[in-house]
Amino acid sequence: FVMPAWYDIRSADASSWNRTDNAAMQDGAGIRASQQMIDAFIEREIARGIAPQNIFLAGFSQGGAIALQCGLRRPAGLGGILALSTYLPLADSLQGEASEAGSRTPLFMAHGRQDPVVPYALGTHSLKLLQEAGCKVDWYEYDMPHSVCMEEIDDISDWLSQRMTAPA
Incomplete structure (x- = not known):
């Protein structure tokens, strides 16, 4: 079936995902737009008085890709990226x-580990690239397809609880 997204992830070759020629296939212009x-939204929230360490970006599937794209490139850190x-x-880049x-x-x-939409190999390849770039990644994997499970929700809750601060 055709992917319901701005480009077809499954047509990507995970082993060459970080090659420059994949940027056109990934719609780099759309990703940057x-x-x-998202950056403008974050700046509005900061202008409203929200501290950057209290802002978390989260996304699933291509939303997660955008969370990574934005969060890793912010000049001031955020509370976290999920x-x-x-x-x-x-x-x-x-x-x-x-x-x-x-x-x-x-x-x-x-x-x-059974994700048929965003292949597990693409996730683990991304993990490796992030670690090579010096990012500290808390990695979790589950026996599930392209979805969210209760164990993952519990892990997210625990992870956020350790990082969120109460308002002053």
Whole structure:
């Protein structure tokens, strides 16, 4: 079936996902446009008085890809990034674009071992690339397809509880 997204993830070759020629296939312009919208939203929240460490980006599938794209490139760190059943987009540009604060942002990443939509191999390849870029990733995997399970929800809850601060 055709992917209900801006491009077909399943047509990607996980072993060459970080090659520059994959950027066109990934719709780099669309990814960067989404990044600009999310960045503008974050800046509005900061202007309203929300501390960056109290902002968490989370996304599932291609939403997780956008969370990674935005969070790792922010000049000021965030409270955390949660990337579920996803992959690292535009991986070849990460080294040159990731901010020091973005690389230090806490990162929860989870994937189903039977995911037929975003292949498990693409998730683990993304994990490897993130670790090579100096990111500390809390990695979780589950016996599930392209979905969310109760064990994952519990892990997310625990992870967030350890990182969220009460308002002053």
